[in-house]
Amino acid sequence: MDVGALVDTDRWPLHSAVLHAQLQQQFAAENIVVLPGFIRESALPALIAECEQLATMAYHTTVNANLEVVAYDQFPSSSVIRAIYEWEPLMEFVAKVLGEKQLFRYADPFGALNLAVMRDGHELGWHFDQTDFVVSIALQPSHGGGHFENVPRIRNADNDNAELVAAVRRGERDDLVRIEPMTPGTLMVFNGRNSYHRVSKVKGDIPRHVALLAYDTKPGTDSNNELKIGRYGRLPE
DSSP states (O other), rough: OOOOBBBBBTTTTTTTTHHHHHHHHHHHSSEEEEEETTBBGHHHHHHHHHHHHTTTTTTEOOOOEEEEOOOOSSSOOOOOOHHTOOOOHHHHHHHHHHTTTTEEOOOTTTTTTEEEEEOTTTTTEEEEOSSEEEEEEEEESSSEEEEEEEEEOOOBBBOOOHHHHHHHTSOGGGGGGGGEETTTTTTEOOOOOSEEEEEEEEEESEEEEEEOOOOESSOOOOOOOOHHHHSSSSSSO
C-alpha cells in the first residue's frame, strides 16, 4: 500500500528540516502541534468506512473515560489506518517534531494502535496524561460536542498549580481553555503531562472517531494487565 499517497506532503513536507525546526519549537513552547489536512481529503471516505467497520468490535471502557476502544490486534492486515501507523516515514517525522533521535512502536499487542469511538453521551473528563506524548489522527467529528479542550502548560515540575487546576475543573477559568482544531485528517502530537485537557460530551448520532498511534523513545513499551483488562476487557492469549 502506498501510504505516502494518503498524506499531503505538499502541505506538510515530511523531510523538510525547516518544518521540523518550526514544529519542534512550537511543541517545546506549547506541548502541542496540530497539522490540519495531514491526511488528504480524498482519502478520508475510505478511512471513515473502515472506522465504521472496526467500531462494531469496540470494547466499552469506563476506566478514566467513557468511550469505546478498538485494540491493535483487531485491525486487519488490510487496514489503511494500521498501514499509516506502521509507516516508517511517519514515525521518523514525529521523532523530528519531538526533537528525538529515534522512536519505537509500542510492543503492547492491544495498545500500540487504537481507534477511540465516542458516541452520544460519551465524554472524557479533565485529566493529565502519564505519558510524554500522544499522537492522534482525527477521522470523524461528532455531530455536536466532542471538542478537544486544552489548557496548555498549566503546571510544571516545580509548581502543580493545584488551585488554578481546580478552578478550571469547576468551570471558573474558561478563559484559559483552548479548543484545539480536530477537523478530519488532522494529525496532532500532544504532551498532556502538564497540560490539562478533556473531550467534551458527544452529542448526536454521528460518532467521533480518532486513531491513537503509540510510539515511545525506548523499545519494548507495554501496558500492565490491569490496564489491559480495564481498557480492552481481555488479556493476550
